Amino acid sequence: MTAVVVPPRAAAGELDAAGITSPALRDAYARCRALNAEHGRTYFLATRLLTPAQRPAIHALYGFARMADDVVDAPGAAGLDEVVARLEEVRARMRVALSGEHVLDDEPVVAALAHTVERYGIDHRYLEDFMDSMAMDLTVTEYATFDDLAGYVHGSAAVIGLQVLPVLGTVVPRAEAEPSAAALGVAFQITNFLRDVAEDLDRGRIYLPMDELAAFDVDRELLLWCRAHARTDPRVRRALAHLVARTRATYRRADDGILLLDPVSRPCVRTASVLYGGILDEIVAADYDVFSHRVVVGKARRAAVAGPGLLRAVAARNRPRRRT
Structure with a gap:
């Protein structure tokens, strides 16, 4: 049996607002919140909205x-x-x-997941696709084309957008908002791939389509x-510029769907989109x-983006809600 985690005041307030009263579930959700705060700085900041x-x-x-990603990316000596x-x-x-x-007592993260999935009617298929x-x-270890990569990205990113959509709420039938939600998940993922080229190479993986790289004589x-040399060859620079432009186009397609969300959720998603972009x-x-250091968005810029987002979020909460 794992030790009980006492939620900090902010977390306790969130759990109260969500109507989560079971001590075991409160513990489970508090653990998930701690994971988000520790590992998903940009993501966690956006959720505050x-x-x-x-x-x-x-x-x-x-x-x-x-939790699942850590099994794959941090296997230790296994x-x-x-x-x-x-x-x-x-x-x-x-x-x-x-x-x-x-629900197994020693798997609080899974317990919180199951509770959320049931509460919001999230399709179990999305979880299966993610695990795939x-x-x-x-x-x-690599993908020949964007079409090949799309199968992976569907499960690793698009379905994340589809999972959170019922929580965010929509002002149209949910199916109308799903393509944009999936596209935003893909945009976030490709952004990570571009930022983390070096780290992924260290794990033996390349998540940038090989044919797109080959067009610039990159292999x-x-x-x-x-x-190895912590330097960006000009050919790689040109390939990355091409892929950055392509990813920005994905953000533009995804941004069209933000207005389909419940107004109280729009500041969060817009802020996340701007920060990841x-x-x-x-x-x-x-x-x-992207080879000598990990590119990050500085604290000043995160604050500059999140501040106005917070004001919009507060204003949206004070308006009448219409949710599908």
Whole structure:
């Protein structure tokens, strides 16, 4: 049995607002919130713009995604077979929890996930698709085309947008907002791929389509050379510029869907979009140097974006709500 986590005052207020009274569930959601605060700085900042009642569900979805991702990306000294087994154990526990049979006491993150999925009617298929993509990370090291990458990104990113959509709420039938929600998840993911080229190479993976790179005479060997020398070859710079432009187009398509969301959720999503899009700006400002350091959006810019977002969020909460 794991020790009980006492939620900090802010977390307790969110749990109260969400009507979560069970001590075990409060503990579970508090753990998810802590994961989000520790690992998802930009994401966590954006969630602060949601209503307190919405935040626990977002933390639960993030916490489970983080737990599964850590199995894949931080395996320690475990061999492939052991990591595969660990990931399948996570999937098995997820399925048990989603079935409603029982929730294991030693898996608070899964308990929070199951509660959120049931409460908001989130399609279980999205969780299965996510786990499929996590499994791909164990065997697939590169993708030939964007079409090939799309299968992975659907499960690793698009479905995240689809999972959170019921929590955010919409002013139109949910199906109308789903393409934009999925597109924003994809934009966030490709942004991460561009920022984390070096880290992914260290894990033996390339998440940028090889044919798009080849058009600029870039291959795995050249990327590895850039990583080893902490330098960006001009050919790689041109390839990254092309992919940054393509990703910005995805953000523009996704932004069209923000007005389809419940007004109280729009400041959060718009802020997240601007902050993540800001990572692309920082990559460009660094002259596409993603090999010598990790590009980040500075605290001053995060505050400058989040501040007005907070004002819009407060104003939206004070207006009458219409939610689908």
